Amino acid sequence: MYEKFKINHFSIDPDDNTVTCDGDKRHVEPKAMQVLLALSEFAEKTVSRQYLLETAWGNRVVVDEALTRIISQLRNVLDDSKSRTLIQTVPKKGYRLNAPVIPVTDAVEDAGTAATHIDATSQADDTQTTAQVEALHADEPSQQMAEHRAGDAQPVSGETAPAPRGSRKSIIMLIEVLCVIVLIMLWFSTKDPDRATPQTQSVAVLPLKPIGDSQQTIYLAQGLSEELQGALSGSEGLRVPSRYSTFAQADNYDTPSDIARALEVEYLIEGSIAKQADAFKVVYRLIDAGLDKTLWSHSYEGEAVALPQITQNVAEQVKQYLQPDLSTLPTASEPANSTSVAAYQAYMRGKYWLMNGKTSEWFMQASAAFNQAIEADPDYAQAYGSLAYIYARYNFHDAYLQPDDAIEKARWAINKALALDPDERNALFATAILSTAGQAFKEAESSLDKVLNKHGEDSTALYLYSELRLAQNQYDKALNLALKAKQVDPLSPWINVNLAIVYFHRGEYSLALEASNSAINVDKSYTWAYVWKAKVLFESGRLDEAVQSMTACLEIDDGSPVNTAFTGILFLELDMPDKADSYFRQTAALFGDSTDARFWKSFLRFGYRHKDPEIARQLLSDLRLLDNRIFTLMPLFTALYLKDGLSDEGAEQIVSRFGESAINEQQPNHLNKEILAAYTVLTKGEADFSSLYPEDKKSKLQIPVIYPLLAGTKQDVAMPFTTRGADDLNWWPYMWVAQDFTARQFSEQIKKSYQQFILLRKEQREQIETSR
Numbered sequence: 001m002y003e004k005f006k007i008n009h010f011s012i013d014p015d016d017n018t019v020t021c022d023g024d025k026r027h028v029e030p031k032a033m034q035v036l037l038a039l040s041e042f043a044e045k046t047v048s049r050q051y052l053l054e055t056a057w058g059n060r061v062v063v064d065e066a067l068t069r070i071i072s073q074l075r076n077v078l079d080d081s082k083s084r085t086l087i088q089t090v091p092k093k094g095y096r097l098n099a100p101v102i103p104v105t106d107a108v109e110d111a112g113t114a115a116t117h118i119d120a121t122s123q124a125d126d127t128q129t130t131a132q133v134e135a136l137h138a139d140e141p142s143q144q145m146a147e148h149r150a151g152d153a154q155p156v157s158g159e160t161a162p163a164p165r166g167s168r169k170s171i172i173m174l175i176e177v178l179c180v181i182v183l184i185m186l187w188f189s190t191k192d193p194d195r196a197t198p199q200t201q202s203v204a205v206l207p208l209k210p211i212g213d214s215q216q217t218i219y220l221a222q223g224l225s226e227e228l229q230g231a232l233s234g235s236e237g238l239r240v241p242s243r244y245s246t247f248a249q250a251d252n253y254d255t256p257s258d259i260a261r262a263l264e265v266e267y268l269i270e271g272s273i274a275k276q277a278d279a280f281k282v283v284y285r286l287i288d289a290g291l292d293k294t295l296w297s298h299s300y301e302g303e304a305v306a307l308p309q310i311t312q313n314v315a316e317q318v319k320q321y322l323q324p325d326l327s328t329l330p331t332a333s334e335p336a337n338s339t340s341v342a343a344y345q346a347y348m349r350g351k352y353w354l355m356n357g358k359t360s361e362w363f364m365q366a367s368a369a370f371n372q373a374i375e376a377d378p379d380y381a382q383a384y385g386s387l388a389y390i391y392a393r394y395n396f397h398d399a400y401l402q403p404d405d406a407i408e409k410a411r412w413a414i415n416k417a418l419a420l421d422p423d424e425r426n427a428l429f430a431t432a433i434l435s436t437a438g439q440a441f442k443e444a445e446s447s448l449d450k451v452l453n454k455h456g457e458d459s460t461a462l463y464l465y466s467e468l469r470l471a472q473n474q475y476d477k478a479l480n481l482a483l484k485a486k487q488v489d490p491l492s493p494w495i496n497v498n499l500a501i502v503y504f505h506r507g508e509y510s511l512a513l514e515a516s517n518s519a520i521n522v523d524k525s526y527t528w529a530y531v532w533k534a535k536v537l538f539e540s541g542r543l544d545e546a547v548q549s550m551t552a553c554l555e556i557d558d559g560s561p562v563n564t565a566f567t568g569i570l571f572l573e574l575d576m577p578d579k580a581d582s583y584f585r586q587t588a589a590l591f592g593d594s595t596d597a598r599f600w601k602s603f604l605r606f607g608y609r610h611k612d613p614e615i616a617r618q619l620l621s622d623l624r625l626l627d628n629r630i631f632t633l634m635p636l637f638t639a640l641y642l643k644d645g646l647s648d649e650g651a652e653q654i655v656s657r658f659g660e661s662a663i664n665e666q667q668p669n670h671l672n673k674e675i676l677a678a679y680t681v682l683t684k685g686e687a688d689f690s691s692l693y694p695e696d697k698k699s700k701l702q703i704p705v706i707y708p709l710l711a712g713t714k715q716d717v718a719m720p721f722t723t724r725g726a727d728d729l730n731w732w733p734y735m736w737v738a739q740d741f742t743a744r745q746f747s748e749q750i751k752k753s754y755q756q757f758i759l760l761r762k763e764q765r766e767q768i769e770t771s772r
């Protein structure tokens with residue numbers, strides 16, 4: 001329920017939708033009251049028309065005249081129709097309530113009567129009262145505590161007129177105590193004692209609405225919502241949908257009841273945040289979605305550094321309101337945030353980019369912000385943990401750093417974070433990511449188990465566990481974990497892409513395509529989903545559709561070198577070198593003045609026509625995108641060393657680039673199979689590729705057909721280990737590497753498959769040329 005309040009001589013009752021003046025009760029429609037509440041929350045501040053429209057009508061499209069009519073109705077009931085000074089129109093911006101808002105409680109009159117008696121109290125009574133107030137406010141931000149303690153230091157006199165400063169301080173504090181007691185009594189009186197409290201209740205945290213155009217307010221709006229979601233989800237007795245799912249449904253539906261129904265929750269938390277000079281004002285509301293009624297509402301003001309504590313206070317108040325017994329249930333403790341305003345604001349900016357990492361700039365923006373946070377506060381565990389996470393993901397969305405540099409930076413940040421907080425979540429995730437890549441599987445399991453033991457069904461931990469099982473070639477376990485992660489967070493675009501990746505490596509391309517499309521349906525600007533959709537289509541032999549997916553991806557973001565290079569390779573697969581060259585040159589431009597740029601600018605000369613092989617080999621050895629999650633150039637690397645009889649030198653370069661342990665100690669998996677296949681070709685000639693795969697993994701872990709062809713294999717024995725096997729091999733990838741290939745040495749079945757590939761490539765090329 002809303003608190004009553006006064007504006008000048010008008011008494012406002014939001015629950016009754018009434019405005020009372022001198023006993024005259026005037027009714028307004030509910031939307032008018034919602035607009036008045038929004039204006040009163042930011043009294044004497046300009047509130048935009050857009051915010052007022054969203055507050056009263058949600059995301060529904062309405063004409064501006066609807067708001068004008070509501071403002072006219074409010075001015076009429078507030079006797080402001082002629083002067084228009086109480087609700088002022090701010091041209092081209094919105095409206096402003098030009099009066100202070102005074103909360104109304106039944107205790108105000110009684111508290112005022114008690115003031116005369118309190119003036120005569122002794123210094124001892126004053127000290128006792130101050131101690132009581134400090135105890136009551138022990139969990140509130142420190143600014144109010146500082147005011148009470150400052151009152152203790154003032155001299156207290158026994159005079160009654162005028163009242164001494166210390167006595168006046170005690171009057172104010174005792175009034176606060178009385179108000180708190182009365183409000184608590186009122187709260188309990190409104191609770192139905194016969195209402196059964198369910199064992200588990202559900203609440204979703206909607207994104208805060210940023211008021212104004214401050215970029216920092218936008219960062220904080222999303223970050224605080226996620227922090228509140230995290231604070232609530234750590235409690236038994238509450239089910240809290242994830243950030244991704246909640247934010248997605250908030251975009252999809254207009255009304256609270258529709259959002260709640262989609263998320264299958266009983267309650268919603270919504271609110272707003274506005275910047276006021278050097279401080280912020282945050283408003284939170286707890287809504288019963290079924291009744292479409294506000295149960296609890298409060299506003300908070302403070303500097304940015306106080307916002308984490310405010311978030312924790314809100315979480316506790318919400319839990320106590322929904323289930324009074326929740327305070328006795330275990331809650332996941334949250335790490336302390338920085339006490340530096342600059343550090344906290346930089347951290348929230350980095351968190352915003354990490355959460356909204358849809359474009360190629362996310363890594364640069366996030367890493368810069370987290371480093372600024374650490375510079376401002378060298379003991380900021382969460383900033384170190386977040387920095388560790390993005391360094392550990394250095395090659396997942398793009399190749400931002402060389403592997404050795406990225407891993408070194410990630411390890412440094414992990415050690416810093418865990419030294420400050422052994423349970424730092426992102427540092428544990430980063431440890432799991434690096435350990436999975438390095439096949440230190442026990443260490444990865446330990447880190448993820450630590451998160452799951454503390455945070456329950458953490459969707460990020462679950463999908464990272466699925467990556468771990470996939471790296472162990474445990475395909476069924478990987479799928480079960482990926483499905484469980486989606487069950488926890490069904491509307492996360494990355495969770496859906498992760499599921500697509502698992503299906504892809506299981507060879508279940510139709511399901512992988514379905515999962516990729518699900519991610520796109522959730523977030524049509526999530527480029528990573530388009531990339532994986534294209535990769536699935538590529539492996540399925542549907543290159544024309546793969547090109548369409550990458551074209552859509554690059555329309556959203558054309559600043560990713562992995563994406564532009566992959567698009568060029570798709571055109572090269574279709575034997576369209578001129579079209580491929582335009583994307584390779586775009587890739588070169590993104591790398592600036594570097595050896596990478598030199599290679600991509602001359603890709604057709606080096607990679608397609610095999611000119612200047614010595615220069616090409618030198619450039620390839622240090623190429624940042626030599627082998628990545630989306631495409632590989634290891635077939636080209638292998639062919640260039642075979643061309644001049646330099647197999648041994650090529651094998652040495654592989655060991656130098658990827659490490660001896662990666663070649664001789666690690667088990668084959670989807671992360672290293674291209675590297676091991678290239679090394680096998682260069683060291684064993686007519687390779688028996690079955691040596692790469694344990695017997696029970698042949699059906700899942702497969703390699704492109706190009707490797708046995710480069711090895712000069714003259715038997716069909718190698719073919720079952722290729723992408724799909726000879727029986728249903730629709731597309732022969734990377735054949736532009738071996739342009740002089742003929743299928744004469746193979747069986748009639750394989751010759752037929754190759755001819756079908758040539759025909760399919762021609763048909764799809766013509767289809768693309770026609771569509772353009």
